[in-house]
Amino acid sequence: MKTLILGVGNSILTDDGVGIKIAHKLKEGNPELEVTETSEAGIALLDLMAGYDKLIIIDSIRTEKGKPGELYKLGLEALKPAANLSSSHGIDIATAYEIGQRLGYRMPKYISIYAVEIKDNTTFGERCTEEVEARIPFIAEQIIGEEKL
Amino acid sequence: MKKITIDPITRLEGHGKIEIFLNDEGNCDRACLQIPELRGFEKFSEGRAAEEMPRITTMICGVCPTAHHMAATKALDDLWKVEPTTAAKKIRELMYNAFQAEDHILHFFFLGGPDFVVGPQAPAGERNILGVIAKAGMETGGKVIEMRKRMRNVLRIIGGKPVMPTCGLPGGVSKQISEDERKTIIEAGEYGVDFCKFALSLFDDIVLKNKEYVDLITGDVYSHRTYYMGLVDENNKVNFYDGQIRVVDPNGKEFAKFKVQNYLDHIREHVEPWTYVKFSYLKNVGWKGFVDGEESGVFRVAPLARLNASDGMATPLAQEAYDKMYETLGGKPVHSTLVFHWARLVEALYASERVLELAKDPEITSDDIVNLPTETPKEGIGVVEAPRGTLIHHYQTDDQGILTGVNLIVATQNNSAAINMSVEKAAKALIKKGEVPDGILNMIEMAFRAYDPCHACATHSLPGMMPLEVSVYDSGGSLVKKLVRD
Numbered sequence: 306m307k308t309l310i311l312g313v314g315n316s317i318l319t320d321d322g323v324g325i326k327i328a329h330k331l332k333e334g335n336p337e338l339e340v341t342e343t344s345e346a347g348i349a350l351l352d353l354m355a356g357y358d359k360l361i362i363i364d365s366i367r368t369e370k371g372k373p374g375e376l377y378k379l380g381l382e383a384l385k386p387a388a389n390l391s392s393s394h395g396i397d398i399a400t401a402y403e404i405g406q407r408l409g410y411r412m413p414k415y416i417s418i419y420a421v422e423i424k425d426n427t428t429f430g431e432r433c434t435e436e437v438e439a440r441i442p443f444i445a446e447q448i449i450g451e452e453k454l
Numbered sequence: 455m456k457k458i459t460i461d462p463i464t465r466l467e468g469h470g471k472i473e474i475f476l477n478d479e480g481n482c483d484r485a486c487l488q489i490p491e492l493r494g495f496e497k498f499s500e501g502r503a504a505e506e507m508p509r510i511t512t513m514i515c516g517v518c519p520t521a522h523h524m525a526a527t528k529a530l531d532d533l534w535k536v537e538p539t540t541a542a543k544k545i546r547e548l549m550y551n552a553f554q555a556e557d558h559i560l561h562f563f564f565l566g567g568p569d570f571v572v573g574p575q576a577p578a579g580e581r582n583i584l585g586v587i588a589k590a591g592m593e594t595g596g597k598v599i600e601m602r603k604r605m606r607n608v609l610r611i612i613g614g615k616p617v618m619p620t621c622g623l624p625g626g627v628s629k630q631i632s633e634d635e636r637k638t639i640i641e642a643g644e645y646g647v648d649f650c651k652f653a654l655s656l657f658d659d660i661v662l663k664n665k666e667y668v669d670l671i672t673g674d675v676y677s678h679r680t681y682y683m684g685l686v687d688e689n690n691k692v693n694f695y696d697g698q699i700r701v702v703d704p705n706g707k708e709f710a711k712f713k714v715q716n717y718l719d720h721i722r723e724h725v726e727p728w729t730y731v732k733f734s735y736l737k738n739v740g741w742k743g744f745v746d747g748e749e750s751g752v753f754r755v756a757p758l759a760r761l762n763a764s765d766g767m768a769t770p771l772a773q774e775a776y777d778k779m780y781e782t783l784g785g786k787p788v789h790s791t792l793v794f795h796w797a798r799l800v801e802a803l804y805a806s807e808r809v810l811e812l813a814k815d816p817e818i819t820s821d822d823i824v825n826l827p828t829e830t831p832k833e834g835i836g837v838v839e840a841p842r843g844t845l846i847h848h849y850q851t852d853d854q855g856i857l858t859g860v861n862l863i864v865a866t867q868n869n870s871a872a873i874n875m876s877v878e879k880a881a882k883a884l885i886k887k888g889e890v891p892d893g894i895l896n897m898i899e900m901a902f903r904a905y906d907p908c909h910a911c912a913t914h915s916l917p918g919m920m921p922l923e924v925s926v927y928d929s930g931g932s933l934v935k936k937l938v939r940d
Binding site: 344 | 587
């Protein structure tokens, strides 16, 4: 099965880049994995995900009562309500996936989306906050276990 | 592992928030758009080598990295006082136009266009690219994707990567274009020109032949008589990559024309206590508040502003489209905010024609691609027209080229006063005697979507889109209604 691991985020915006760091961590442990990073979202993901059987997305998230460093696994349907668009980033993964399917692209049959609860994604900085940084190795292990990588 | 569903409240944190304040009569008194603040870019940059900036600044914004890359590269030319070779300038301009064409088409078909193609009254869930495909046909969707793919390939060929280019150096570019690559770029340019002609004919059929849409476009709700700004070449034609900054007044008369190095003589930033956004205004007119007209220093940038600030387009087909637009709308300047969408298509055609012209230029494959800097750096300023408007990078360094000061004037900031005015005008037109119709959310969104604002672009956290919340307060400051679009 052709699998892509996609780290999504902005690596100079403190915790925003945590998905990219985890994706690199996975690659360190297993150089044969196909890992890509992107700071784009939405429709640009279509170009990246087409042609794979399986896609593992690792991104950041901020929820109301979440604890920084916590890991969530989301289904595509969790992102589904975002049907209306207002910025160039305004196309969610689910819509990008649906567009790909309708246009006849070979889209991944299996998609896992991992989201790491973060603390700060509005301050420029190359390092994550301590709470999030400390969890990276553990989260990488969790994803390896979950996806049997 | 914890499983969650994202609810609208969690999506909203720090994102697009519009606050509307009513007066004693229950009519809109003022409205303001709040957006997240990103902190510390200047501090982050200081102490770094200036030549890192073309690569660092691409990461500020996932939407227009090529614009930041190019503005930064041009600031480095100026910092080291080195003139790029003519081939390097052409290569840069070619890449930049491929980026503009791709970005404009993305916006028209995915973001702004659905309002028209699917219809402003259609349910929110249908006003997206899938709705466009449903109405305009699957073939259209395929063409949009193919157009983007080809232009992104041009960016990859020249820039090294399709998203975050790495080719810009002070005095030139890092890689020449091969003959084989030239052929690919020519094909992309030809595809782009054909596609943009098709997009304009689609606009003609679906929008211009529908009286309801035309009335909406030209109606007063979305109109502001402001100043307009854009880069122009030596013939006052639109240029995205280089030239002088030209400003016209609300009557279309030239108000100022200057080199970017003198921007501080013309552009100032106004600060309001309720937002972190700085509002650009014309220094020589002055800040008079969120009002339009000749007495107010508020100006607009981006597609319609560029067309208004110029005397035309430098390529033949785009010039025809430019003439048609102004003839249809009764001459220059046009003040209707929704016409930004039409202007965006005219510009996409120009950008595609320019890609083709430059790809056919004999010098484009030259190996004379960089002049090495020899001067001691001190201060450098660069400008380009980002898809969303005039973008300025200003750097100061020590004599080793280590940054000591950074100031960026970004496109959305130049439009931010006008965006607030547009939101307020839509709210004033729609809210009467305390009655807040649900449709206001869409009408307000249409106002600011025309500007293609880049507010959510620097953070990428899921779900990767900008939610919107509108809160309405009565004259006593109590919340009377909250509308959420997630």
